[in-house]
Amino acid sequence: MGASDFSKLPHIGEAVRRVEDLRFITGAGQYTDDVSLANQRYAVFVRSPHAHATIRGIDVSKAEAMPGVAKVFTGKDMEGKVNGLPCGWLITSTDGQPMKEPPHPVLALGKVRYVGDHVAMVVADTLEQARNAAEAVEVDYDALPAVVDVRDAAKGTALHDAAPDNHCYKWAIGDKGLVDGVFAKAAHITKVSLTNNRLVPNAIEPRSAIGAYNRASDEYTLYVANQNPHVERLLMTAFVLGLPEHKVRVIAPDVGGGFGSKIFLYAEDVAVTWAARQLNCAVKWTADRSESFMSDAHGRDHVTTAEMAMDANGKFLGLRVHTDANLGAYLSTFSTCVPTILYATLLAGQYTTPQIYVEVDAWFTNTAPVDAYRGAGRPEATYMLERLVSRCAWDLGIGQDEIRKRNFITSFPYQTPVALQYDTGDYVTTMNKAQQLADVAGFDARRKASEAKGLKRGMGYSSYIEACGIAPSNIAGALGARAGLFECGEIRVHPTGSVTVFTGSHSHGQGHETTFAQVVAARLGIPIENVSVVHGDTGRVPFGMGTYGSRSISVGGAAIMRALDKIETKAKKIAAHLMEAAEADIEFAGGEFKVKGTDKKVPFGQVALTAYVPHNYPLDKLEPGLNETAFYDPTNFTFPAGTYICEVDVDPATGTVKIDRFTAVDDFGTIINPMIVEGQVHGGLVQGIGQALLENCVYDKETGQLLTGSFMDYAMPRADDFPTFKLDTVCTPCTHNPLGTKGCGEAGAIGSPPAVINAVLDALASLGVKELDMPASPARVWEAIQQQKA
Ligand code: MCN
16 A cells, blocks of 8 residues: 555544553553562662772672672673673774774773763662662772863873773765865855753653563563663673573563663663572662663763855855764763764755765763764754854845755755755745744734843744654665664454554654554554554564664554555455455455455455454465564655744843744654644654753763752753744655655754754844853853853
8 A cells, every 4th residue: 555545544644542641641551660570689789979980999798798688799790791781783983993892891890981880789688778788889999080071082081991082983974075175165154163962861760670580491581661672682682691582581661751761772781681690589770860860871962063155145055064972981872873874964954055074073081871862963963054054144144044945955856965865845835834833924023022121032943854764774784884774563463353563663652552553443444442552572572673763653654564465465365265256356445355346345354253263264375364574674764854933032131041932843744643743743842942941961070070960950841941832744745655654753852952042042143142052041141141241
């Protein structure tokens, strides 16, 4: 079935209420910490209080003698038995130098490299006993100088022997010579230097893991708050523990948000799994909020300089970018892909810029590892590009909308100079719709009204594009990733005609149990309540790559569609047998199999029953059962795009920024469930605006201490920080997946930060403020205004 026919089916585009919400809002959700196993003990990690130190010795004797303590494990206990954590889907250097991949031991060996690094694991009968004993572990540290700012990394004391200057890799894309040539002839050059601030993901559910071991079967089970249990199992068995995969089951039950931070293989997951066998008991660990701040992989942390070369009419000719990316103390699972293939390849944005050169230097510092966080590379690309584009407009004295429209891509498919080929989009219509919804025409009057109150009003634009449906093995491989991605779906039709879907995608807030059921119900013509969706269990789902990169509907959903194709093919054979007709004459629509040109028909349920209760079956041509699996590897990414317009009032006396209006018009292709999509956009906007105005992860430059280690210091956005968002969509269906969908899960977080900062800069233009870094906190805005007065 083609994407166009699919979009017309019943249930597609219907705002079906989320079936999973009943259990969540009635407290019946089953999160990892809700699981309690027989013979279960509790783990507490002793973490480094130093950002950088040599470990001279660890004395566990007092702790091990304390009541209830089963064992205190240190790095030495694991040495030679447990390998370090793998870097995973890495990218390689492009400058001829090998990328530095220093070891990342599960528990520190000889050195700690950031505040929160794992030094020892205490396992005791109760959580309280484990906590008390953790305080009795004596560690003799010899503190070393720390470096936390990526700009200082090269001058800092080396973290790893393998990287004496703390440099991890250099990566570049584009033709530097050609771009330099374009700059030499340009009529205008506009330049920005900016920082993309470090963020802490802060999912509501902290990370949690329970390792269990069954001596009789020699099998392990890991319950874990994780977004991709099969990949977790693969990395843990193949790289770290050296176990056969079939002996390990990973279950990621209900997960209370991840935003990328639960994709990675963390030290705690490995440690509790390994310890379960050593102690022959289940070992449970759940992070407290302080641990989450310190040890969840952080996001962003880029410092970038970018220049745009233009002709006399503001037409973009060339883009030249240099980015320093902070990777933190160790390489986390996907970290090396974030500032490279997920960032640099998006720098064409929505524009026809013919020449682009991007160079990335990635560095180790004494901070928590940095990895994917909602958007992963694409928010950094959009922030840089959309700030630069608005600055180009201001430098040339033309409108922020006008400069974009002059440079928009208008014909598709479009091959960018940075590897990607956009299949569809309609950027002009999207912007026009956003301008109408934002009532751009009324802005001048609103600005005057603000001025009358002593406020400065500004409007900021951001026209983002992202690459979603993260998978295409061929493209990822061509860009240097070690492995490609795909997704798996299994459809099990039961004899009564109800269906269980097994998907390799993992829902941790995105509502897959509803939208995937919509897809199956629509396709088979059965009620939604006859479909249930199973995910997050390597023991039940054949295989899966998990959920991130807004890939689930476009890759996971497409795998399900492929499996449904196979179901339809087989069911038609059964229907042909039932109605004594030729298979080629069977049509399937609206839940019924019909013989073409006759009134003969059988419902889907009867075919399902016949599959399991065969009668006079032609066994030479047909086998019983109705159960199919498909693996889907797309040929391209999907390219959601949109225009966001933000309007702010800034109080110059206090520096306070208030968002008065926020408009987001997105193109997500065919939409399965508009209510869920709207919720996804709301969530993304809140995180993106949170980054622009409030959130900031700060380490002390001298000591490397995490200064924003709690919600007292790290400002999370709250409902009263936002106006009611105005949302709308444009639809140019994706051309290469069978649903026509494009991902929506990250758009809000990608498109919104530059719209906010551009609005603030527009408001402050009359005061001479031209530069401002995120978050635009009152103190920072006020300071920027004062600097202009000085
Ligand atoms: N959808 C739809 N029509 C479309 C596109 C999507 O109806 N055209 C639906 C999908 O069927 C799915 C939801 O919208 O129910 C999101 O789909 P998709 O865009 O494919 O994204 P994923 O399901 O792969 O989710 C990943 C994405 C990412 S990368 C982050 S980060 C993120 C996000 O989703 N983390 C989240 N949204 C989150 N929402 C919650 N509540 N919690 C998180 O941790």
